[in-house]
Amino acid sequence: MRLSRWFTPSTTASAHCDLPCGVYDPAQARIEAESIKAIIAKVEGNDDPDFRTRAIVIKEQRSELVKHHLWVLWTDYFKAPHFEKYPQLHTLFNEATKLAGATGTKGALDAKVADQLLEKIDQIAEIFAETKKA
Amino acid sequence: MRLSRWFTPSTTASAHCDLPCGVYDPAQARIEAESIKAIIAKVEGNDDPDFRTRAIVIKEQRSELVKHHLWVLWTDYFKAPHFEKYPQLHTLFNEATKLAGATGTKGALDAKVADQLLEKIDQIAEIFAETKKA
Amino acid sequence: MRLSRWFTPSTTASAHCDLPCGVYDPAQARIEAESIKAIIAKVEGNDDPDFRTRAIVIKEQRSELVKHHLWVLWTDYFKAPHFEKYPQLHTLFNEATKLAGATGTKGALDAKVADQLLEKIDQIAEIFAETKKA
Amino acid sequence: MRLSRWFTPSTTASAHCDLPCGVYDPAQARIEAESIKAIIAKVEGNDDPDFRTRAIVIKEQRSELVKHHLWVLWTDYFKAPHFEKYPQLHTLFNEATKLAGATGTKGALDAKVADQLLEKIDQIAEIFAETKKA
Amino acid sequence: MRLSRWFTPSTTASAHCDLPCGVYDPAQARIEAESIKAIIAKVEGNDDPDFRTRAIVIKEQRSELVKHHLWVLWTDYFKAPHFEKYPQLHTLFNEATKLAGATGTKGALDAKVADQLLEKIDQIAEIFAETKKA
């Protein structure tokens, strides 16, 4: 199914909605993290200083969006019972959001840092998927 | 694979990046459209006028995000050869963005309108998937 | 000193800076929480439905700002050693940000909820002050 | 009349309103494009690298605003009958918004590119004026 | 010339640029004020409470934009010699921005208030035009 990559009929997707609309998806954070990784790769292959400036500006914005999408999952989606069942969850979110900040993807044009961020997001997505099944 | 719904290793995902980072995904638009649909459903089951006010405010924001994500695909992802190969593409995007505006999901709390919007996004995603394979 | 309420010469204040500039202050979150409390009081004394609509819109925005300022403290200011020394800190932040969301000040025009939010922020500020002295 | 440059009593002007308020004006896009041209000129006459950084940051923002104002005209103002009467309109808007993006004024500090963008906006304004008379 | 309403070749237009790009235009503020007036008219002719809610939300945003565009002119365009030559200018700007706030177009759905705001903007535009000629 060519659409399977993007969504299934029973998609629960995220929005920073907080009505609450009950619709969340770690894909929002991951998509921005993938953009950061792509930005870093583009800069690797381009020695124009103006391009580098733009890349830094845009990477700052995408990193901020990663932080935001993760914060929303941490506050709006996950509930007290989740934090009891997954005691590592607070630390995981704290480390992930730090990895999208000054000591992470904001502060460097380093593909390894982007990969660390993606790895943390995948760990969050794994727990998210388990809670959806429960 | 429990993560398959959200992403595969070779994800190309979207961001309003415009570096360009080369990373796009109709899921960003669809996720917001799903939120709109969920908001409408929540209002159906809640007769508190303050809740309705909040729902209208939030629906306005999500609708605007749908418009934005679609506009970005139309301008930043799709190129002239695509528009030649898919002559219906301009109209499809124009109708989809109208469906997320005042004459669409902004202007009504109507599940059918949300479904029409989702249908248009799915059509866009179908063409998007074809261009990725090409 | 008439300026003492607002600042002292050695102020460390907050910004969502993430350079990092090293400047943080729970006052940013508290100021917005105080606004929410004031909005609720204003609505109590005004039965104009248009005023109520505006109040709900603005309360939504201030609540979002409270969440943002708190998230920034949690991710950008507090470090791993802090979370070890204050094991209640994650939960405190999670509960505070929930209190500024749909199940808190966003979802109701209730002064008691605003007070609960202010109480949580004060608890955070107390720990923050201790870490500054340390 | 010294005010004629800016407005006439029967001005219909634009806002990204989408109520709809029925008020649109290509001047919003043009004004931002003129700013971009002015920014490029300022950089030509200033070899301070910090100034260049700021110029790139601000040019990115103005370019984004051009894209937004044009997208709003394309989706909110122009209707199906317009696209029938002016079959070049979709392409004109698509090219204009591309010219305000990474392959246009965002990606370069080139006065010729800014002029191309202004030229496209003028073409849109011409059709807009005709539809107002109709 | 059908384009004369919108722009002349030697347009100086505004942006909140602050590079400085040297390009300013009271039309940006007036365009939003016209939108406010149009919103109020639309509400007059529509008794749907959901439409009224949306109108209030959008009027709040357009009013905020009026305030912003005027503040930018007051701080970024007008200089000390202007304030000496036009001693009424500070008060004019202060009253205009108040008219776009809670005690003005934000706080009411009143066409007379919108007209007062437009009148103030016209007075500012008149002085602006004189400074351009000087």
Next chain:
Amino acid sequence: MRLSRWFTPSTTASAHCDLPCGVYDPAQARIEAESIKAIIAKVEGNDDPDFRTRAIVIKEQRSELVKHHLWVLWTDYFKAPHFEKYPQLHTLFNEATKLAGATGTKGALDAKVADQLLEKIDQIAEIFAETKKA
């Protein structure tokens, strides 16, 4: 009292609320100005050009926030009787907001300029405190 630096029980704090919520505080502007000063200090001690780029981007944003918080005090808090009692107030605000713009903290990485801005904010805060006592 370790919390005294940040707030007292009878805090009136600021928000860009404009309901009006009646809650204002020059601390919001000062906090951002302090961030600017900290950013400049950080750049002094760091010769990485990418860090400098990020610092310029973030300084631009904090400066804009200073302008905004000051404009809100000038328009929403201070009333006509205040401007009569303190005839220097308009000029003080105009100079302060200019100091946070292109000819001030936006246009330079100069600690002296940041100090001038902080000095202006302190003068505003002094008058603000007097009006609160009156």
